[in-house]
Amino acid sequence: MFAYIIRRLLGILTTLILLSLFTFTLSRTVSGGPWMVGAEIPQSAEQIAAFKSQYGLDQPVWRQYLVWLKNALTLNFGVPFSMPEKTVTQVIWDTLPYSALLGGLSALLALVIGISLGMLAAANPHSRIDSAVTLFAVLIGTIPSFVMGFVLVYFFSARLHWFPAGGWGGPINLVLPVIAFGLPASGGVARWTRQCVMEAIASDYVRTAQSKGLTNRIIMLRHVLRNALIPMVTSFLPLIPAMMTGSIFIEVVFGLPGLGKYFVLSSMNRDYPMVLGITMFWALLISVTFLVTDILYGVIDPRVRLEQ
Amino acid sequence: MSTTTAVVRPGSVTKQADFPMDAQSPWAHAWRRFRRNRLAVFGMVFSGIVILIAIFAPWLTPYNYADIDPLHTLASPSWLHPMGTDMLGRDMMTRIFFATRPMLLVGIITQLAGLLVGVPLGMIAGYAGGFFDWLITRLVDLFSALPWYLIVLYLVMVLSPSLQNLILALTITSWVGSCRLVRGLSFSIREQEFIKAARALGIPTWRILTHHILPQAAPLLVWGFAAGIPVAVFAEASLSFLGMGVRPPQPSWGQMLAEAGSYWQYWPHMFVFPSLMITLSVLAFQGMADGLREALDVKMTT
Numbered sequence: 215m216f217a218y219i220i221r222r223l224l225g226i227l228t229t230l231i232l233l234s235l236f237t238f239t240l241s242r243t244v245s246g247g248p249w250m251v252g253a254e255i256p257q258s259a260e261q262i263a264a265f266k267s268q269y270g271l272d273q274p275v276w277r278q279y280l281v282w283l284k285n286a287l288t289l290n291f292g293v294p295f296s297m298p299e300k301t302v303t304q305v306i307w308d309t310l311p312y313s314a315l316l317g318g319l320s321a322l323l324a325l326v327i328g329i330s331l332g333m334l335a336a337a338n339p340h341s342r343i344d345s346a347v348t349l350f351a352v353l354i355g356t357i358p359s360f361v362m363g364f365v366l367v368y369f370f371s372a373r374l375h376w377f378p379a380g381g382w383g384g385p386i387n388l389v390l391p392v393i394a395f396g397l398p399a400s401g402g403v404a405r406w407t408r409q410c411v412m413e414a415i416a417s418d419y420v421r422t423a424q425s426k427g428l429t430n431r432i433i434m435l436r437h438v439l440r441n442a443l444i445p446m447v448t449s450f451l452p453l454i455p456a457m458m459t460g461s462i463f464i465e466v467v468f469g470l471p472g473l474g475k476y477f478v479l480s481s482m483n484r485d486y487p488m489v490l491g492i493t494m495f496w497a498l499l500i501s502v503t504f505l506v507t508d509i510l511y512g513v514i515d516p517r518v519r520l521e522q
Numbered sequence: 523m524s525t526t527t528a529v530v531r532p533g534s535v536t537k538q539a540d541f542p543m544d545a546q547s548p549w550a551h552a553w554r555r556f557r558r559n560r561l562a563v564f565g566m567v568f569s570g571i572v573i574l575i576a577i578f579a580p581w582l583t584p585y586n587y588a589d590i591d592p593l594h595t596l597a598s599p600s601w602l603h604p605m606g607t608d609m610l611g612r613d614m615m616t617r618i619f620f621a622t623r624p625m626l627l628v629g630i631i632t633q634l635a636g637l638l639v640g641v642p643l644g645m646i647a648g649y650a651g652g653f654f655d656w657l658i659t660r661l662v663d664l665f666s667a668l669p670w671y672l673i674v675l676y677l678v679m680v681l682s683p684s685l686q687n688l689i690l691a692l693t694i695t696s697w698v699g700s701c702r703l704v705r706g707l708s709f710s711i712r713e714q715e716f717i718k719a720a721r722a723l724g725i726p727t728w729r730i731l732t733h734h735i736l737p738q739a740a741p742l743l744v745w746g747f748a749a750g751i752p753v754a755v756f757a758e759a760s761l762s763f764l765g766m767g768v769r770p771p772q773p774s775w776g777q778m779l780a781e782a783g784s785y786w787q788y789w790p791h792m793f794v795f796p797s798l799m800i801t802l803s804v805l806a807f808q809g810m811a812d813g814l815r816e817a818l819d820v821k822m823t824t
Binding site: 228229230232233237240241268352353355356357358360361364365367368372456459460462463466477478480482484489493494496497500501 | 561621660663664667668669671673675676677678679680752756759760763764765766779782786787790793797801804805808809812
């Protein structure tokens with residue numbers, strides 16, 4: 215088990231270093247750069263040269279990368295081009311709480327609605343309830359979150375004035391974004407839950423339990439739920455980092471000062487240190503979640519051996 | 523890592539009693555089952571209409587998508603402008619119709635290109651094993667370390683935003699899925715007896731790959747192709763919404779939503795039609811993909 219975790223951590227490190235090598239080299243070799251943004255304001259060759267030497271962009275790419283890598287190993291991702299008074303790490307810590315809160319709450323909403331609907335459908339297979347849930351899940355799942363955001367703001371903000379339309383002034387600003395982001399995601403959760411529970415119900419051990427004369431309640435709780443939980447947990451845990459990174463669109467719609475909004479802003483300004491820093495941070499978060507998921511998989515399912 | 527493996531039984535029939543047991547190809551069976559799925563049929567009809575609109579867009583309305591009309595800005599829907607006009611007085615319906623072009627281009631080209639890259643790589647990795655397998659698996663891991671939209675955003679940033687670069691970026695991320703599917707499949711087929719027999723008969727490797735492994739993967743790939751389209755359509759809409767896809771004046775539904783910006787609260791027609799089109803087309807392509815999965819009996823286990 216210990217050796218497995220060490221091996222996986224080394225694998226994550228390799229992937230992250232390869233990813234950084236790929237993204238770093240690409241950003242430095244493609245022509246153009248942050249000094250091209252706002253090209254309508256003419257910049258002299260001296261200004262561009264001064265900008266380049268300030269950020270070390272006049273060095274050879276391999277040396278730039280080694281410097282970056284050495285700093286990145288201590289979680290120092292440099293200074294953003296667009297905000298020279300801050301460090302990238304500082305900006306990440308300042309904006310992460312908004313994204314974490316938005317992503318976490320949306321994932322929670324998606325899980326609560328999705329799992330209850332999925333269980334409801336699986337408990338009444340091929341009934342009216344089942345087809346209604348399936349239809350709802352497909353319809354809601356195809357609405358892009360930013361479209362959902364527009365619709366919610368139109369009714370609950372512009373018409374009814376119940377919630378603010380955007381910006382940040384307190385937890386009330388999170389209500390509409392969380393619904394807009396969590397509700398479409400609940401469709402997929404409901405479908406997956408239904409499938410997992412249905413597969414567990416159709417299995418041999420349930421038939422055995424029925425022929426033993428156990429009540430439906432006991433069968434559902436002790437046999438179906440426990441077995442259905444395994445595939446559910448392993449696919450729902452990665453939902454949390456996915457929701458945290460996927461919030462970029464919703465953060466733009468609602469003007470929330472989260473990590474995603476800064477990612478988009480920095481992308482538009484070609485702020486490479488910022489984009490690279492956020493990218494590496496997210497990749498780390500996602501890889502660690504996958505590792506935790508795989509370990510948990512072995513914990514909740516004794517049949518699984520964690521080797522390779 | 524959550525590696526996705528898939529099991530395909532192309533010829534299996536779920537409800538045998540429903541139709542006579544005459545000799546039918548697996549594809550004919552699949553077509554029968556596909557037709558019974560109402561959402562899939564809706565998806566097919568809708569995408570047919572969208573394709574027709576994309577082809578005949580210039581002749582469907584008397585306006586040009588880029589022509590501004592300062593006297594009729596922000597007009598609500600009327601007989602003259604069935605979907606109203608935007609803040610520059612451009613006819614919304616013309617723009618909605620022309621926006622089907624980038625949507626279809628992105629959806630179909632990225633998935634085709636993804637198959638062309640992913641399938642050979644996946645077959646080589648799964649069948650040859652060894653170093654190639656290690657290399658290709660590392661590459662797949664690299665692209666799976668981040669969600670596709672982050673990679674696409676990054677690539678579009680580096681390459682500068684345009685429709686061509688969006689297609690390129692989406693292609694670079696879309697080969698991963700089919701590569702992984704085909705790798706898993708050829709890995710499991712490799713050890714089966716008919717492949718061993720073929721090898722013993724001296725049939726060259728490329729022929730084993732194209733004649734014995736590829737047909738087994740075909741239903742899975744058809745489904746994978748179909749399932750990738752709604753994702754790509756969604757990607758085009760959301761990136762154009764962020765200003766990183768289709769460039770103005772060429773219209774795109776996502777970009778029209780972004781343009782609705784500060785006007786839509788008072789002129790809802792500016793966001794109703796683009797968002798309706800995005801949602802309906804994602805639904806249509808998703809419905810087709812779901813129908814295909816059931817019809818081809820593709821089983822996903824994660």
